[in-house]
Amino acid sequence: MKKKIRYIDLGYIDLPKLHATEEAVAKSGISTLMLWIARPAAVNLGYFQSAEREVDLAEAKRLGIGITRRPSGGGAVLFDERQLYYSIVVGLDSGVLPKAPRACFLKAAEGIVYALKEFGLTSEFKGKNDVVVNGKKISGNAQTSRWGARIQHGTLLLDFDIATAARVLKIPIEKVEDKGIKARDLPGMIEERVTTVEKELSRDVDVEEVKEALKSGFARALDVELTAGSLTGEEKEIRDRAISRYKSPEWVYRR
Amino acid sequence: MIILKEAVHKAEGGVIRVAVEADDVIKKIKITGDFFIFPEDSIEGLEKVFVGTSTDDVALLKVIKDFYENIDSYGIEPEDLLKAIKKAL
Numbered sequence: 001m002k003k004k005i006r007y008i009d010l011g012y013i014d015l016p017k018l019h020a021t022e023e024a025v026a027k028s029g030i031s032t033l034m035l036w037i038a039r040p041a042a043v044n045l046g047y048f049q050s051a052e053r054e055v056d057l058a059e060a061k062r063l064g065i066g067i068t069r070r071p072s073g074g075g076a077v078l079f080d081e082r083q084l085y086y087s088i089v090v091g092l093d094s095g096v097l098p099k100a101p102r103a104c105f106l107k108a109a110e111g112i113v114y115a116l117k118e119f120g121l122t123s124e125f126k127g128k129n130d131v132v133v134n135g136k137k138i139s140g141n142a143q144t145s146r147w148g149a150r151i152q153h154g155t156l157l158l159d160f161d162i163a164t165a166a167r168v169l170k171i172p173i174e175k176v177e178d179k180g181i182k183a184r185d186l187p188g189m190i191e192e193r194v195t196t197v198e199k200e201l202s203r204d205v206d207v208e209e210v211k212e213a214l215k216s217g218f219a220r221a222l223d224v225e226l227t228a229g230s231l232t233g234e235e236k237e238i239r240d241r242a243i244s245r246y247k248s249p250e251w252v253y254r255r
Numbered sequence: 256m257i258i259l260k261e262a263v264h265k266a267e268g269g270v271i272r273v274a275v276e277a278d279d280v281i282k283k284i285k286i287t288g289d290f291f292i293f294p295e296d297s298i299e300g301l302e303k304v305f306v307g308t309s310t311d312d313v314a315l316l317k318v319i320k321d322f323y324e325n326i327d328s329y330g331i332e333p334e335d336l337l338k339a340i341k342k343a344l
Contacts, residue, residue: 047295050287053272073329075269075289101291101329128268128291128330145293255287 003031005096007215007226010036015044015068015079016246017239022071022087024231024238026149031090033218033226035211038079041161042066043168046074046142051253053170060168069252072144072151074129076169082159082196084210088152088218096222097150104143105129107221108152112139115156115210115217121200129154136195156214157196158205162187259283262342266290268330273343281305286336291329297322310344312337 010021013036025032038044042065043055051057054076055067065078079085088108090096098104109125116123116133123139126132131139141154166186197205219226231239245251261274269290276283284305286298301322308314319333 046289048286048288048290048292048298050272050285053287071295073269073289073291073295101293101327143291144295255285 002223002225003096004225004227005031005033005090005222006229008032008034008228008230009211010034012037012039012081014038014040015042015066015070016243018085018087019068019070019246020239020242021231021235022089022151022153023147023242024235025087025089026147026151027238028232028235029091029148030232030235031094031096032088032229033215034087034089035214036085036087037081037207038083038085039081040064040066041078041080041164042068043076044079045069045076045252047071047144048073048255049076050255056168056170063164063168065164065168067252068246069254070142070144070153071146072142072153074140074142077140077155078161078165078168079155080161080164082161083155083157084207084214085155086153086214086218088222089149092145092148092150096224097152099150101143102128104150104152105141108141108143108154108218109139111214111218111221112154112156113217114220115213116197118213118217119197119201119205119210121197133195133200137193138195138197138200156210157194158207158210159198160190160194160196162190162194166190260343262339264335264339264342266331266335266339268328268335271331271335271339273339275340275343277310277344279309281308281310284340286339290331292331293327293329297326312341315340 109131112131113123123131123133129141130137139156143152259276264271271288274285319336
């Protein structure tokens with residue numbers, strides 16, 4: 001008999017509320033898969049990143065792009081409505097996700113690979129935490145273990161606002177050999193390394209279709225049955241108390 | 256004289272940026288980047304332990320190895336942290 005885990009569609013959600021929700025679910029111990037879409041657009045920094053080194057803070061302000069920080073490591077990404085995001089929050093000892101970091105990344109990637117296959121796309125895990133199609137990143141992933149839980153979360157690029165990303169994210173000089181890279185080269189650089197579902201399919205995709213594919217992909221990879229549910233009253237209370245912390249400068253600009 | 260110096264080292268598990276103020280010993284250090292270390296807040300503890308540490312390899316590596324006794328990392332080895340700090344110094 002398969003393990004049943006809760007599925008929640010969080011819809012459009014701002015990042016501080018999303019991270020507060022992840023925290024609440026981690027604390028409640030109810031194994032859950034959540035799908036969500038970031039709104040409004042914001043930069044999401046990895047826990048260890050320096051805000052001012054990774055983001056052009058003045059440009060982000062000019063564009064009305066907020067700055068947020070997640071509890072997990074990894075790199076800075078522009079989160080917007082053109083991507084679909086997942087958060088798997090399960091007890092560390094629940095056995096739903098492997099405990100070892102790499103095995104956990106591989107397990108989540110398996111779900112994404114299955115989902116992309118439903119659209120006829122062949123993808124694979126690459127590097128430390130990416131899923132790629134034809135060598136280009138289509139999904140970025142991160143994980144943390146807190147409050148007795150594992151939070152494994154990430155993005156799936158349906159479309160990508162390269163222009164805005166190039167404006168707010170600082171040139172990752174150390175990722176390229178040629179030190180002559182100029183600001184105007186950044187969109188091209190991004191385009192060489194990143195792809196999207198719509199680009200690969202040469203057509204628009206309906207996000208609801210992708211949600212269904214991700215649900216069945218993760219259910220298959222994790223070998224679980226998903227039961228649609230919602231946050232408990234207690235989880236909502238924990239979430240609501242945590243939101244201001246994720247919005248605070250002490251959190252966002254901690255490094 | 257205390258000078259703030261910065262350097263970047265690309266490890267398999269991500270980019271490590273170090274900003275450091277030091278003379279014979281480290282006065283202040285900030286280690287940032289896009290890597291994964293568990294638990295995450297151990298990094299702040301590491302930065303504190305480095306303060307007052309002599310800037311020779313032996314001393315630095317000892318602090319790093321002690322740190323690794325209590326953490327899990329993903330593609331960031333002790334040698335990567337040492338390289339990043341030495342690059343900055």
